[in-house]
Amino acid sequence: GQNIDQPTEMTATEGAIVQINCTYQTSGFNGLFWYQQHAGEAPTFLSYNVLDGLEEKGRFSSFLSRSKGYSYLLLKELQMKDSASYLCAPLDSNYQLIWGAGTKLIIKP
Amino acid sequence: GAVVSQHPSWVICKSGTSVKIECRSLDFQATTMFWYRQFPKQSLMLMATSNEGSKATYEQGVEKDKFLINHASLTLSTLTVTSAHPEDSSFYICSAPRGGDYNEQFFGPGTRLTVL
Numbered sequence: 001g002q003n004i005d006q007p008t009e010m011t012a013t014e015g016a017i018v019q020i021n022c023t024y025q026t027s028g029f030n031g032l033f034w035y036q037q038h039a040g041e042a043p044t045f046l047s048y049n050v051l052d053g054l055e056e057k058g059r060f061s062s063f064l065s066r067s068k069g070y071s072y073l074l075l076k077e078l079q080m081k082d083s084a085s086y087l088c089a090p091l092d093s094n095y096q097l098i099w100g101a102g103t104k105l106i107i108k109p
Numbered sequence: 110g111a112v113v114s115q116h117p118s119w120v121i122c123k124s125g126t127s128v129k130i131e132c133r134s135l136d137f138q139a140t141t142m143f144w145y146r147q148f149p150k151q152s153l154m155l156m157a158t159s160n161e162g163s164k165a166t167y168e169q170g171v172e173k174d175k176f177l178i179n180h181a182s183l184t185l186s187t188l189t190v191t192s193a194h195p196e197d198s199s200f201y202i203c204s205a206p207r208g209g210d211y212n213e214q215f216f217g218p219g220t221r222l223t224v225l
Contacts (some may be wrong), residue, residue, distance in 0.1 A: 033214070035216075040200075040221075041218065041219065042202045042216040042217060042218050042219040043153070043202075043216050044216065045215070045216075048213075087152075087153075095206075096143075096158075097143075097153075097155070097214070098151055099152040099153045099154070100150065100154075101150075101151060101152045105167070106175060
């Protein structure tokens with residue numbers, strides 16, 4: 001079956017760094033997305049990885065290891081506005097996004 | 110960047126009525142659009158894949174006669190919730206991949222439906 005595993009909730013301090021891990025099992029693989037979703041809003045795109053390694057984009061970086069079925073999202077210099085849910089979503093062989101429940105990130109001053 | 114819009118942003122209706130939600134790709138053509146539903150504190154659930162010029166593909170457990178999808182043009186897909194009931198109250202979100210690259214998927218802002 002297809003499965004996404006992320007921590008349900010994480011707490012971090014403003015200005016710090018946090019890493020959100022994701023392990024996945026899918027039928028085929030065509031890359032992995034990370035999305036940010038604020039409460040009551042639609043997801044917004046953060047990153048896409050299809051090859052192994054680290055992709056850096058400003059304060060956010062995303063890492064992928066296809067052999068391990070593992071990815072992480074790294075957020076640096078945390079700001080209060082980063083409080084949101086972070087969704088790891090791999091793309092399966094049918095090019096469908098597989099969604100987990102996401103990780104709720106709480107930023108404290 | 111690419112923009113996908115949805116209309117309306119929110120709607121309240123009486124039980125038994127039908128509600129139409131529009132999803133538009135504003136600056137690119139989308140031969141495929143995806144419709145999701147999200148209940149509070151739950152993950153997005155894919156309801157159906159909308160294909161321009163052909164019938165939509167529904168996920169298992171989604172009633173195609175209740176959730177009518179029409180992809181009439183390369184920039185517009187509509188989802189009609191027919192004979193809505195309170196249990197249909199949810200957050201409905203569409204997304205569209207730009208071109209043939211599914212690595213560029215853009216989400217609409219969502220439509221919050223409340224059925225009284």
